[in-house]
Amino acid sequence: MSDKLLPEPPIEPERYEFAAGPAYHFETDRRDFFKLIGSGLLVACAWREAGAQQESGGGRRFGEGALPKDIQSWLHVGEDGRVTAFTGKVEVGQNIRTSLTQAVAEELCVAPSAIAIVMGDTQVVPFDMGTFGSRTTPVMNLQLRRVAAAARDVLIDRAAARWQVDRKRLVAVEGRVSDPETRRSATYAELVKGQQLTELLAAEDPLLPASAWRVAGQSLPKVDGRNFVTGKHRYPSDEHLPGMLYGRVVRPSAFNAVLVSADTSTAEKIPGVTVVRDAGFIGVAAPSSALATQAAAAIRAEWRAEPQPSDQEVFDYFKKNASANSEGGYQQGSVETALSSADHRLQQTYRVAYIAHAPLEPRAAVARWEDDRLTVWTGTQRPFGVRGELATAFHLREEQVRVLMPDTGSGYGGKHTGEAAIEAARLARATGHPVKVVWTREEEFTWAYFRPAGLIEVHSGVSKEGKLIAWDFHNYNSGSAGIRTYYDVPHQRIGFHPTPSPLRQGSYRGLAATANHFARECHMDELAHLAGKDPLEFRLRNLKDERLRAVFEEGAKNFGWGRGKSPGHGFGMGGGFEKLGYVATFAEVAVSAGSGEVKVVRVVTAFECGAIVNPDQLRNQVEGAVVMGLGGALFEAVGFANGRIANGRFASYRVPRFSDVPRLETVLVDRKDLPSAGAGECPIVGIAPAIGNAIFDATGVRLRSLPLIPNGSVKS
Amino acid sequence: MPNVTRLNVNGAVLSLDADPQQTLLSVLREVLDLTGTKYGCGEGVCGACTVLIDGAPRRSCLTPVGAVGEKRVTTIEGLASGETLHPLQQAFLDEGAMQCAYCTSGMIMSAAALLKAKANPTEAEIVHHMEGNICRCGTYPRIVAAVRRAAKTLQGAGR
Numbered sequence: 001m002s003d004k005l006l007p008e009p010p011i012e013p014e015r016y017e018f019a020a021g022p023a024y025h026f027e028t029d030r031r032d033f034f035k036l037i038g039s040g041l042l043v044a045c046a047w048r049e050a051g052a053q054q055e056s057g058g059g060r061r062f063g064e065g066a067l068p069k070d071i072q073s074w075l076h077v078g079e080d081g082r083v084t085a086f087t088g089k090v091e092v093g094q095n096i097r098t099s100l101t102q103a104v105a106e107e108l109c110v111a112p113s114a115i116a117i118v119m120g121d122t123q124v125v126p127f128d129m130g131t132f133g134s135r136t137t138p139v140m141n142l143q144l145r146r147v148a149a150a151a152r153d154v155l156i157d158r159a160a161a162r163w164q165v166d167r168k169r170l171v172a173v174e175g176r177v178s179d180p181e182t183r184r185s186a187t188y189a190e191l192v193k194g195q196q197l198t199e200l201l202a203a204e205d206p207l208l209p210a211s212a213w214r215v216a217g218q219s220l221p222k223v224d225g226r227n228f229v230t231g232k233h234r235y236p237s238d239e240h241l242p243g244m245l246y247g248r249v250v251r252p253s254a255f256n257a258v259l260v261s262a263d264t265s266t267a268e269k270i271p272g273v274t275v276v277r278d279a280g281f282i283g284v285a286a287p288s289s290a291l292a293t294q295a296a297a298a299i300r301a302e303w304r305a306e307p308q309p310s311d312q313e314v315f316d317y318f319k320k321n322a323s324a325n326s327e328g329g330y331q332q333g334s335v336e337t338a339l340s341s342a343d344h345r346l347q348q349t350y351r352v353a354y355i356a357h358a359p360l361e362p363r364a365a366v367a368r369w370e371d372d373r374l375t376v377w378t379g380t381q382r383p384f385g386v387r388g389e390l391a392t393a394f395h396l397r398e399e400q401v402r403v404l405m406p407d408t409g410s411g412y413g414g415k416h417t418g419e420a421a422i423e424a425a426r427l428a429r430a431t432g433h434p435v436k437v438v439w440t441r442e443e444e445f446t447w448a449y450f451r452p453a454g455l456i457e458v459h460s461g462v463s464k465e466g467k468l469i470a471w472d473f474h475n476y477n478s479g480s481a482g483i484r485t486y487y488d489v490p491h492q493r494i495g496f497h498p499t500p501s502p503l504r505q506g507s508y509r510g511l512a513a514t515a516n517h518f519a520r521e522c523h524m525d526e527l528a529h530l531a532g533k534d535p536l537e538f539r540l541r542n543l544k545d546e547r548l549r550a551v552f553e554e555g556a557k558n559f560g561w562g563r564g565k566s567p568g569h570g571f572g573m574g575g576g577f578e579k580l581g582y583v584a585t586f587a588e589v590a591v592s593a594g595s596g597e598v599k600v601v602r603v604v605t606a607f608e609c610g611a612i613v614n615p616d617q618l619r620n621q622v623e624g625a626v627v628m629g630l631g632g633a634l635f636e637a638v639g640f641a642n643g644r645i646a647n648g649r650f651a652s653y654r655v656p657r658f659s660d661v662p663r664l665e666t667v668l669v670d671r672k673d674l675p676s677a678g679a680g681e682c683p684i685v686g687i688a689p690a691i692g693n694a695i696f697d698a699t700g701v702r703l704r705s706l707p708l709i710p711n712g713s714v715k716s
Numbered sequence: 717m718p719n720v721t722r723l724n725v726n727g728a729v730l731s732l733d734a735d736p737q738q739t740l741l742s743v744l745r746e747v748l749d750l751t752g753t754k755y756g757c758g759e760g761v762c763g764a765c766t767v768l769i770d771g772a773p774r775r776s777c778l779t780p781v782g783a784v785g786e787k788r789v790t791t792i793e794g795l796a797s798g799e800t801l802h803p804l805q806q807a808f809l810d811e812g813a814m815q816c817a818y819c820t821s822g823m824i825m826s827a828a829a830l831l832k833a834k835a836n837p838t839e840a841e842i843v844h845h846m847e848g849n850i851c852r853c854g855t856y857p858r859i860v861a862a863v864r865r866a867a868k869t870l871q872g873a874g875r
Contacts, residue, residue, distance in 0.1 A: 093816025093853050221812055228817035229805040231752015231792035235818060238751035246746075288746055290738050360756050360764060360818045360852045409754075409818030410852055441757045616812050620855065624815055627854025650757040650850065658843040661856045 026278045026393055026426065067143055068126045071154065071197040074147040075104070081175055081189035083108060083115045085144055088128020089136045090120035090381060092359075092411040094680050095617045096136045098223045099216075102614060103141045106208065106216040107148035109172040110188070112223060120383040120405030130382035132413060132507055134579035134678025137613060141676060142207075150201045158191045210611035210672040217672075219616035224407075235409050236379040237364035241434040244366065245274075247427040248292040249437070250282040251447060254305035254643030255503065262301040270295050276430040285427040285435050309502045310641035315351055315455045318476040318499045326495030328480025333491030335459075338470035342461025344530045345470075350519035351705040352478055353637035354453040354503055358655055361409020362444035367424035368434040374401045378421040379408030386418030393422045394429070412628070413507035414448055445648030450638055451508035452501060454478020456519035466531045468542045473520070477501060479512025482578050482685065485520060487542040503640060509628065510681040513578040514688065518706060521574035521689030526702065535573060535693065536561055547608060548577055550669060551584040555606030558667045559586035568593055569601070570698025574689030580677030581609040582669075585626070585686030587662075589694040596699075596715035598708075600630065600662040600691055608669035609677040615668060618679050622666045625683035631656045633688035635707045720781050725750065726794025736782020740774075741765045743781045744791060752792035752821045756850065763849030766822040767791050773829035792821035795828065803873070804828055807866035808859070815853035823849050827863045836867050 068074065076084040085104050091097045097117055105112045118124055120131075128140075152172050159177040160167035163184060170177050178185035210217060227233040252259070262282055264275045273286045273295040282301060286292040309317040339345055365378035374396065380386045383403040391398045408415070420437045428435040439447070454477050461470035471492040475483055480496035496512075508514075528538035536556050543549055552575055556562075565571065568591050575584030588602040607622050635654050639646035647653045688706055696702050701714045717736045722729055725748065734743050744750045744767070753776055756764030760775035767776045768790040795802040804824045807813070814820045823846070830837055830845045837845065842863050851859065 093814075093818075095815065219812075221809060222814065222817075225809045225814070225817075226801070228814060228820050229792075229801065229808050229824065230796060231750070231821050233817070234751060235754075237755065238745075240749060240751070288738075289742055290735070358852055360762065360816070360850060361754070408816065410816035412852075438755065441759075441762075620812055620815060620858070623857060624854035627856060628852070630854075649759060650761045651759055655850060655852060656854065656856075657850060658846050658856050658860070661854075664857055 026281065069201050071147055071151050071199055071201065073126050074144065075151050075197065077151065077155075077188050077192045077197060079189050079193050081114065081187055083110055083188075085115065085117045085147070086125040087117060087119055087140055087144065088125045088384060089140050090131045090383065090405045091407040092131065092379075092381065092409075092415070094136070094621065095222055095614070096140075097407065098220055098617060099137065099613045100141060100144055101223050102216045102218070102220055103145045104148045106213055107145045108152050110175040112215060112220060114175060119407075121402070122383050122387045122404075123402045127384055130385055130416065131411075132381055132416065134581070134681045137609075137676050137678040138580060141613060145207055146201060149207055150199070151197050153202065154197055154199050155188055155191045158195075159186050162186070210676070216613050217611070217615075219614055221616075234406055235361055235364070236366070236377055236406050237361055237409070237438045239366040239377045239406065239436065241366060241368060244434040244436055245285040245287060245427070245431055246289040246292045247283055247285045247424055247435045247437040248289070248296040249423050250284075250296050250299050250301055251443065252280075252305070253303035255308065256643055257303035257305035260302040260304050262299060264299050267295040267298040270298070274427070274431045275299070276427055278426060281423075281426060283423060283427050285431045285433070289438070305643050308641075308643040311353070311637070311639050314453055314502060317502065318453075318455050321499045322476050322497040323499065326474070326497050328483055329493070329495035330484055331493045335470050335472045335491045335493045338491035339459065339461045339472070342469055343464040344462045344527070345460070346523070346527055346530055347457075347459045348523060348526065348704060350456040350458070350522060352454045352456070352515040352518060353706055354450040354505070354640075355508070355632050355636045356445055356450055356638055356653060357412045357414025357448065357508060358445065358650070358653065359410040359412060359414055362439040362441060363415065363420035363448065364436070364438040365418075365420040365424040366434060366436045367421065367428040369425070369428055369432075372396065372400055374425055375404070376402070376421045376425060377404045377406060378418060378424075379411070379415055380405060380418055380421070381411045381413070381415050382417075385416065386421050389418040390421060390425060394425065412509040413511070416507055417449070419447065441650060442648045445653060446645045449504040449506035451632075452478045452505040452512065454512065454515045456515060458519055458523045460523060460527060462527050462531050464531070466533045466538055466541055468527070475512065475516060475519075478515040481511035482513030482516040482576065486545050486548055486577050487524070487539070488544055489542070502643070503638070509625065510578060510684045513576070513681070513685050514629070514632065515706075517574060517576045517578070517685040518688045518692070521576065521686070522692050522704060525572065525689070525693040525696065534562075539575075545577070547582045548575065548584075551575060551582045551606040551608050554667050554669055555584035555586050555604055558606065558665060559588075559604040561586065566590070568698060570694040570696065572690045572693025572695070572697055574686040574693065576685050578682040578685050581607065581679055581682030583607050583683050583686045585683075585690040587687065587690035587694045589691060589698055591695065591698045591714060596713040598634075598695060598712065598714060600634070602663045602665070603687065603690070604665045604667065605683055605686065606667040606669060607679065607683050608671060609679050609682070610674035611672045611676045612668060612670045613676050615670075618668060619666050621679045622668075622683040623664050625680070626664060626687050627656050627661055629684040629687035630660060630691075632706060633691050633708055634660075635710050635712070637707050637710055717782055720784075723748075723781065723784060723789065724786060725789045726791060727788075734781050736780060738781050739777055740767070740779040740781045740784060740789070741776035744776060750791050750793050754818055754821055756819070756822070761848065762822075763826055764819055764822040766825040766849065768825055768829055771829065771832055773826050790825075792825060795824065802828070803866040803869040804831070804862070807862040807869065811858045811862040811865060813855055813858035813862040815855055819849060819851045819853075823851065823859055827859075827866070830863070831867055831870060835871055837863070839864070
């Protein structure tokens with residue numbers, strides 16, 4: 001496979017992927033000031049250091065299009081035979097440590113148990129933008145396969161040279177190169193002795209086709225699962241260093257609040273407590289978390305905040321403040337003309353609430369200074385991004401900062417930023433001790449960022465034969481991911497209209513694709529009923545994309561679309577295309593006649609993402625996306641007014657629990673002829689419209705806002 | 717109330733010096749460096765901090781260490797017998813019942829309490845008993861399957 005085949009998939013730039021701005025602007029102290037004015041010299045140093053790093057193969061800045069081309073940046077075969085692979089991608093529960101291990105094992109011909117993967121340590125792994133956009137499987141999995149294949153070929157070459165034989169007759173199996181004719185063999189360990197893999201990647205890699213995979217394509221269990229079921233694994237919040245203190249930050253009274261005054265005298269008198277004030281930052285460090293909490297509570301701070309829009313007002317606010325320009329949009333034909341000639345026209349508005357990622361492990365970091373070098377262990381999906389944030393906050397060169405990312409307690413797009421890292425580092429600098437900051441649940445619910453709320457207006461026209469002819473689709477605030485329609489419409493105008501947001505907002509699993517699919521797939525259902533067509537037939541009539549048709553058809557077959565229903569039950573579907581994956585979700589709901597209470601009883605998801613790398617972990621991702629999507633579909637919503645969160649606790653912000661989960665069935669379509677794509681995001685987009693459409697089917701009540709039933713009933 | 721100086725954890729009596737008002741969770745994590753027990757909410761509604769106290773499931777984030785007294789605390793670190801995993805730990809691996817696995821300790825400890833009280837729970841009983849434990853990654857059906865599998869193993873072993 002040549003370089004030009006490295007997939008550069010058609011993913012639109014997503015403005016919200018990095019939208020959450022820097023958390024802190026620290027004042028510059030005198031020492032920092034000298035560093036700044038001396039920056040000419042520092043630039044020279046930085047350049048030299050970058051050059052040196054190139055030689056050592058660590059932490060270099062490459063975009064995805066220019067990944068390092070030498071094997072040793074990515075892979076090390078130890079003289080003990082242990083294989084180590086290096087990647088900037090990080091593990092937050094997608095189980096990519098496992099799937100990447102399979103990729104290396106497959107091409108290098110070693111057992112998975114002989115492989116360790118170093119992830120997200122900015123000092124030793126090649127630069128990586130971050131773990132988002134379902135990019136690990138299509139890009140990093142392929143990259144590590146290429147690297148492993150190149151390494152295997154180099155090892156075969158070395159054996160051939162050593163034995164003076166034609167390389168073609170040698171085979172690589174289980175970590176050794178063998179000559180079947182002479183029965184000679186050498187372990188990889190012997191072949192790298194005194195001679196590391198400094199070679200460059202070949203331009204052409206004879207990668208194994210998926211149909212010939214032996215290790216990839218199998219359901220390898222989580223490679224280090226034992227460490228997790230025994231409590232041994234150290235998450236970022238579990239890190240511990242000698243002499244470490246615990247930090248806590250005094251939070252503003254509301255978003256955008258300005259510090260008026262603060263009395264820290266009581267806290268400062270507590271033995272062992274250090275109070276730090278720097279611009280708008282007030283934090284404490286203490287020998288225990290309990291003492292840090294006590295000290296922070298003893299600080300009397302006065303803040304001034306302006307009135308801000310509430311959750312009730314936000315949709316009007318978006319509309320009033322929308323940018324006149326649209327982004328990420330698309331236009332073809334003449335929507336007005338087509339609408340005027342349509343047999344059926346429909347104009348509807350859909351709303352999506354702000355929701356919280358609520359990763360079970362809140363933001364956490366441990367920071368340590370050694371002179372002017374800063375090391376931070378933290379849970380982030382962007383270790384290099386957080387390195388940059390730290391360098392900016394402390395006026396350092398990036399080379400002075402090392403960020404390490406232990407496998408973390410989930411993210412879902414919610415951990416792109418480094419707030420806890422900066423807070424821990426600020427307190428560590430003031431105290432001269434390592435400092436750990438772990439956010440409380442309330443802090444995570446309030447001071448992280450949210451999935452954007454959105455308002456979506458759709459105006460459409462259909463012919464009497466049930467063909468879409470006009471599609472006018474406008475998204476306010478929530479984003480442009482998944483905004484283009486995959487249905488065939490000759491006349492369309494699609495636009496995303498950015499607006500200011502009263503809440504800090506950012507990435508989330510699937511980004512705005514969930515909002516855009518919700519509006520589109522509910523609207524399609526409404527149009528089908530308007531045109532007197534079956535919702536499945538109506539979709540297929542307007543859909544040419546074979547891969548999407550296939551999942552709709554596969555899902556319908558497994559779900560039993562068209563079969564009889566019990567009284568009070570309803571069927572609905574929603575599907576689409578996102579991040580190179582194709583999904584169709586079918587839901588069955590039961591609505592009780594008296595109370596209007598809704599129970600989702602069964603969900604069938606058909607999913608296709610090319611050649612399957614690990615079927616069981618893929619099922620796990622699909623099921624997880626459906627369960628998470630169920631929360632946003634049914635009841636999750638962030639309440640807020642005047643810059644304050646109303647339900648920032650698990651006791652008041654409801655997330656799916658055991659009893660919420662319907663019977664889940666996952667149908668995987670394995671396309672061994674297509675490149676493997678990621679699966680963390682796409683399967684979340686179909687569940688909300690499927691449930692909304694099923695509720696309509698059961699009751700005739702059309703719900704157009706997410707969450708659909710915040711109080712559990714169609715009657716509330 | 718005097719400071720807590722002894723705590724029976726995972727079969728050993730450990731010496732320490734802790735304010736009795738401090739939560740058992742923070743003592744386990746910060747003083748004893750037993751970090752398998754997790755913080756998730758601080759108000760007893762997510763289950764990540766679940767430990768067994770004399771065999772009963774307790775939220776260590778709401779339990780003052782002074783209230784433990786002589787009772788036996790079992791954490792995830794004390795569940796296996798040497799290198800042999802507890803059937804629940806093995807079942808979670810066998811069913812792939814985790815993604816990020818941050819909830820796993822609390823899930824396993826809650827389930828351990830259930831299987832002590834009821835050897836062969838129905839699916840509905842498992843769901844009811846585990847309702848206080850959150851898995852944000854959504855692996856609930858796998859966790860239910862793991863608990864059922866472990867129940868079978870334990871019954872087969874005649875325990």
